Amino acid sequence: MSVRSRFVLLFSIIGFISTLFSSCFKDEIVNTDPGFKLRFSTDSVFFDTTFTTIGSATKILKVFNDSKDPVVISEAKIRGSQGIHFTCNIDGIPGNDLNDIRIEAKDSIYVFCKVKVDPDQNLTESPFILNDFLDFTINSNTQSVVLVAWGQNANYITNKDNIGSQTLFTCDLGTVTWNDPKPYVIYGSLIIDECQLIIPEGARIYIHGGLVIPPGVNDAPFTDGRIFVGPRGQLTINGTAEKPVKFRGDRLEDEFKDKDGQWGGIVIFNSNRINKFSYLDLRNSNFGILADSATTLHLDHTIIDNVVLNCLIGNHATIKATNCLFSNSVGYNVVLTYGGNYNFDYCSIPNVSGQSFAMSLDNYTCDQDELGNCIKGSVKTNKAILVVRNSILSGLDDDEIKFVDAFEGAQPDQFQYSFTNSVLKVDDYQKDLYFQERNSNCIYMKRTDKIYVNENNSLFQLDSLSVARGIAVPIPTIQDDILGKIRKMVTPDAGCFEYLP
Template sequence: MKYLYNIITIFVLIGFVSCRKDFDFETSSGTDLRFSRDTVYLDTIFTNIGSSTYTLKVYNSTNKDIKIPTLKLAKGENSNFRLMVDGVAGKVFNNVELLAKDSMFIFVETTVDIHSLSNQKEYLYTDQIQFTSGTNSQKVELVTLVKDAIFLYPQKFADGTKETLPLDGEEIEGFFLDENDPVNENELIWTDDKPYVIYGYAAVPPNKTLEIEAGAQIHFHDNSGLLVANNGNINAVGTIQNPIIFQGDRLEPSFENTPGQWGAIWLTVGSSGNFENAIIKNATIGLLINKNQGTVNLHNLQVYNASDFGILGRVGKIRGTNVVTNNCGQAGLGCTFGGNYHFIQSTFANYWNKPNQTSVVIDNYDGTPEFAIEQALFQNCIIYGSSSESLIMNKQGSNNNFNIKFDNSLIKFTDYSNQVFGNFPYDFNNSTYFSNCLIARTPQQYRPYFKNTNKNEMMITDKAVDIIGIGNLIFAQQVPFDLLGNSRLSSPDLGAYQNIPESQ
């Protein structure tokens, strides 16, 4: 009997619960809902490229369980936005239930073909999420900016494979730029008319020159980059007002300073190049120069947020003026496997937030003449960062294969234990190698007081009283204007910038 009584009790309870009114959903009145935002701004996207996913949180602010008769995009099935509501994808939803004092997430994405909407280079695409109940309605606005672009990518073949390029004995996904392309016409001239979005590695063919004009915006997808073949050339010349910018293709603000989003600009063996008034950011290696032909000239070049090296020379020949680096996983500048390097009025900083990084690395590989440092000359430069030693030099073999000279430059090198201080190539008191240099042996000594290292604003401020105005005028005359166009002929500072008031 006791067993039978328990069964009857359970059924009575089930019947009671099934009759409870708090499991009945009332129709939303049109004022019951609150939203985490009244407008969802999806960040800028390129035409036909999907956005990231954005979140809207919807709250039932009442003490009753409600049912939303219709939740939809105002443009319905024709909308270029997409929704995910309670795990279901769609654009129109009926009878969406929401418990009292509960909330739900709506996920929003979009892909827009700008050519179906406008002949403009940019188009502000909008819609609404509408929550309707009879004559009552609540809404959340949706907004995204769509940019037109020129897309460059390897050809895809019938068997599903893609076009490749030979590189160092391997094949990488890529293609040669074509001056008679049937779609893009001359791909060896890049202008500021539209942004360029590159998939795979775009390559400058042998004996051809890629001309990049002022204001051009180049965006690289993941595992993409730019190659210059043997006897090929790149000539990227911007202006101070309209620099050329190389960066990743993620346009969300959260990716603004994210390192390692794309591969590298790679000048392969026998190539040549010129970069002036350009910014390279968020790469794995910003600029890789490998046994180039002639000298690669860098002027007013900024390289930031490289997950490996900002500028990496391998048996390179580089002359740089007003060059700035910061926030690089290994080093801002690598002069490796020997080569010939000359930098004037440049700032090699590194405030990467992890250890085992530095600002400048110099090495001659195994010390043989093939890999000799023919010259590593730094004049009126700043070599500084968050690590203890901002200059790392690995010398092998004879000193004759390691020709270094630092003139009127600031170098941070603490070496608290004096393990290498005073020994070649770190004999900082030897004027043959270090002439009129400031060696910061503590974090407080000769601080440059950069404006904002987190934002890559590497101007020295007026707090840097120990280093203001101590640049050598003879070196400064070779680079009479700083990276911002300010004259340095009257009282030159070290580095790529003349100092600025701290308040600016």
């Protein structure tokens, strides 16, 4: 065969092979279904290492293509923080924003995720919870995998099998004390049951919350990061004047200092033990404390401030509150519903939002229709007893107290209340003889009356001209104020703060 003939044959073979491969790729089918979903080995990549110095950790994520055809991930990227904390290697290619990643039919790829943490950085750069998302976009549909790591050296309380969900905290009816000097960080919600949890003076409890959208169509969104006390659980908080116990959201940067709704709140369910909170400073939650279902709760020297809904909720409960401040709620400061037994001594309840009431009391519950009205035959009642002494209920409305008696006065023993030596913001109730008969030595404040130093700036100490000064009656068992300062022996002041020049 001549040289020319050999070249002709070689080019013919090359042309045939090129045509064959071109035909193969042209005819290949790639999954373009916009409803197609990738499958992941986990929906959350959880770095549970706590670093005391600068360190890093790596976790593996596997991405599956369950389709009978190849798929192309048009983009895979870390959503936020520009890779400051998290970095990834996807199918052997490093990068935090990659394109056109191919997964063959019935095949998978590996993703190696890495986090780098410096716990000595300030909380702005390395907060307690480092949270990001790894987004995969395929056929115009985006799926996300959560990336979570600990950014500070602390005690983290979470369900490692299902992060962000409810974690059961139990100790076989024993006692556990959180006495580590490092902060405690709750990720998700905590259920205390068959255990007494004691929180000593100076403890710092930070809760990671946020709005949760449930998958169910009829399920309402809720704020995560709640602490539940079950029927056989008990929560005891032993703060002191010098070292109060603090409950906060886990974002401590300046821009979050006054942001409410960062975490859920504390719920006590039908606990058969007395839950006692002393010198508790709770802020920036969705609600403060809910004492539910015949629960007994004792509060003293406690601040519940800057909440979305209500500072304190009692539902058929027994609550004793002494030297407490319930302030800065968008909803009612204190809600007492379905009866119960309630005592408030030396409490300040300023409603500065002007959108609701400082306190409400009723003695019933019911199933409601779409308009919020009780469905006939569903009303249940329970005796309500309220005693308020040496306290302040103030606000911007004409009336800062709301009473709803299911019996409308026909059964007085089922709806009992009294106010003694207190400052009350009421208008219509001044004309109510029944209300007047149940009050003793109270001052009905006017809009021009001075009470606090500056309630608009959350300075709820008494002003030098406050009408609450010197009107309280001494209670032998209560000698100090919310800060632990000794009150005047003969003419103490109403409210949680004793005036001191």
